[in-house]
Amino acid sequence: MISIVDTLPRATTDTLAPDLSSAGRSAAAEWPVVIVGASVAGLSVAEALRRHGYSGEIVMVDSADGFPGDRPPLSKAALFPAGETTVYDVVPAIRREALAMSCIFGAAATGVDRHARLLRLADGRSLAYSDLVIASGVRPRAFPGSNHREPIEGLHMLRTAADAGRLRAALARGGSIAIVGGGVLGLEVAATARGLGCEASVIEQTPAGLAAKLGATLAQRLLDLHRAHGVRLEFGVEAVGFEAGQSGSGRIEGLRLTDGRVVPASDILVAIGCRPNVEWLAKAGLDLSDGVVCDPFGMAVDHIWAAGDVARIPGLTEEGRRQEHKQNAIDHGRLVAANLLAARAGLPLKRLEAVPYFWTDQFDVKIQFAGAYSPAAREMVVPVEGREGAIAVRFEVEGRLIGAATWNAPKAMTQLRREIELACLPIDAPKESIS
Amino acid sequence: MKIKVEESWCVASGSCVLAAPKVFDQDENGVVILLQDRPAPELHASVRTAASVCPSAVISIEED
Ligand SMILES: Cc1cc2nc3c(=O)[nH]c(=O)nc-3n(C[C@H](O)[C@H](O)[C@H](O)COP(=O)(O)OP(=O)(O)OC[C@H]3O[C@@H](n4cnc5c(N)ncnc54)[C@H](O)[C@@H]3O)c2cc1C
Ligand code: SF4
Numbered sequence: 340m341i342s343i344v345d346t347l348p349r350a351t352t353d354t355l356a357p358d359l360s361s362a363g364r365s366a367a368a369e370w371p372v373v374i375v376g377a378s379v380a381g382l383s384v385a386e387a388l389r390r391h392g393y394s395g396e397i398v399m400v401d402s403a404d405g406f407p408g409d410r411p412p413l414s415k416a417a418l419f420p421a422g423e424t425t426v427y428d429v430v431p432a433i434r435r436e437a438l439a440m441s442c443i444f445g446a447a448a449t450g451v452d453r454h455a456r457l458l459r460l461a462d463g464r465s466l467a468y469s470d471l472v473i474a475s476g477v478r479p480r481a482f483p484g485s486n487h488r489e490p491i492e493g494l495h496m497l498r499t500a501a502d503a504g505r506l507r508a509a510l511a512r513g514g515s516i517a518i519v520g521g522g523v524l525g526l527e528v529a530a531t532a533r534g535l536g537c538e539a540s541v542i543e544q545t546p547a548g549l550a551a552k553l554g555a556t557l558a559q560r561l562l563d564l565h566r567a568h569g570v571r572l573e574f575g576v577e578a579v580g581f582e583a584g585q586s587g588s589g590r591i592e593g594l595r596l597t598d599g600r601v602v603p604a605s606d607i608l609v610a611i612g613c614r615p616n617v618e619w620l621a622k623a624g625l626d627l628s629d630g631v632v633c634d635p636f637g638m639a640v641d642h643i644w645a646a647g648d649v650a651r652i653p654g655l656t657e658e659g660r661r662q663e664h665k666q667n668a669i670d671h672g673r674l675v676a677a678n679l680l681a682a683r684a685g686l687p688l689k690r691l692e693a694v695p696y697f698w699t700d701q702f703d704v705k706i707q708f709a710g711a712y713s714p715a716a717r718e719m720v721v722p723v724e725g726r727e728g729a730i731a732v733r734f735e736v737e738g739r740l741i742g743a744a745t746w747n748a749p750k751a752m753t754q755l756r757r758e759i760e761l762a763c764l765p766i767d768a769p770k771e772s773i774s
Numbered sequence: 775m776k777i778k779v780e781e782s783w784c785v786a787s788g789s790c791v792l793a794a795p796k797v798f799d800q801d802e803n804g805v806v807i808l809l810q811d812r813p814a815p816e817l818h819a820s821v822r823t824a825a826s827v828c829p830s831a832v833i834s835i836e837e838d
Pocket of ligand 1: 375376377378379380381400401402403407409410411412413414446447448449474475476477497498499524616619646647648649663664665666668696697698699700
């Protein structure tokens with residue numbers, strides 16, 4: 340059963356001075372596994388710990404007031420008028436309750452004392468842990484130069500259900516939205532806005548946009564699709580500021596570009612990437628050069644692990660570039676739980692072998708991507724039989740399939756994911772999944 | 775073990791098919807098809823893996 344605790348579990352008062360002499364160390368193994376972040380990665384860790392038979396205490400901490408809802412709908416169905424109903428729990432309540440963990444909500448983690456194995460919370464309390472899992476995710480980067488301490492009506496970012504609610508209300512008024520950033524998120528919102536009959540412009544500073552992520556063929560197709568649906572695309576130009584309050588209303592009126600032009604807009608969405616939530620770890624002595632930098636087992640340092648958007652864990656197909664996708668957060672969580680328990684039992688750890696995977700839905704197209712893209716890869720377009728307009732693109736390096744992308748071809752993608760896995764797994768590592 | 779799927783949440787990732795191909799398949803639009811809802815015990819581990827890798831919490835398992 341989930342208990343929202345205001346009295347913390349044992350060994351958690353602010354006066355606690357843990358005894359980490361050798362006797363203390365064996366006692367420390369009895370302390371709870373503490374997970375910071377109650378979203379995809381954190382819940383994946385908790386579920387996998389229980390699946391592997393861990394029966395000790397699990398404490399989950401989140402600065403939010405409850406479990407955050409699932410994020411992928413927030414740029415899609417959730418922006419339609421009745422959109423609230425499309426945001427589901429990340430893990431249904433019945434599955435969460437089976438985890439029998441303690442949850443502390445509304446409490447930000449503010450620091451870690453690695454040597455005493457204590458997590459500090461904003462309210463001054465400390466929490467002793469046997470192992471700590473960092474799953475604190477990311478947050479959107481603010482528009483350079485904007486002062487977000489004073490919210491400007493019509494200036495949006497999108498990460499939470501509350502953000503989506505504000506954007507939904509704005510789009511429901513009609514009008515026009517200018518989106519700063521032509522990445523997956525920006526384009527998804529542009530597509531949704533057009534679906535709602537709003538005008539939409541996307542301003543992206545790199546001339547090629549998503550080509551560096553999806554390959555040239557699919558990126559081009561995607562931009563053509565947006566143009567065909569009336570999205571105004573401004574690529575290779577930077578947004579430098581916004582016009583607001585000219586008419587005395589304080590509202591957004593347009594987006595200013597480097598070349599002096601102003602894109603008229605009643606709302607602006609800033610979707611220029613995210614920053615890992617790691618400031619609270621500044622004094623913990625971890626490598627924070629790109630989120631929490633981990634080894635291939637998901638460990639940052641002894642007894643501290645990381646998972647999800649915040650974690651950089653080197654995988655099979657990429658040199659550990661940090662991913663911000665849902666499947667990745669789940670795969671990380673499974674890895675960390677298995678390795679945390681293996682480390683306790685003195686068993687060998689397993690490296691991250693899951694092939695990176697993500698999807699995006701725009702207009703009536705589902706784009707899926709697996710593995711890695713490299714500009715050095717040969718890009719081969721393969722038609723998909725029986726599905727009009729569908730294609731698959733293979734990325735090969737020296738004849739080896741390192742990645743693939745599909746356009747409205749989900750079954751082909753499943754086959755490609757299997758093929759990439761076989762092509763990228765080391766020959767001496769028989770495929771043995773972490774359950 | 776009894777399996778249930780909530781198709782309306784499915785995001786067509788195919789992750790379940792990769793984990794347990796004897797139990798899950800996909801239709802032409804990628805939506806999950808449950809091939810058997812009471813799989814034999816030797817398939818249980820793969821089904822638990824499938825449920826845990828699904829990016830949309832579509833698969834629920836009732837253990838006997
Ligand atoms: C609008 C939108 C659409 C998306 N669409 C897709 C999609 O179509 N496909 C896809 O693959 N992915 C998509 N994603 C990405 C996906 O949602 C993320 O990869 C996933 O949420 C990552 O989960 P996480 O657990 O790592 O982090 P998060 O979901 O970011 O959760 C981190 C949690 O940590 C908490 N936290 C942070 N700091 C602290 C602290 N100091 N103390 C305590 N708690 C803290 C936060 O409150 C939060 O609850 C989308 C994301 C967004 C925002
Ligand atoms: S893993 Fe989940 S979302 Fe993916 S196809 Fe299977 S049921 Fe659907």
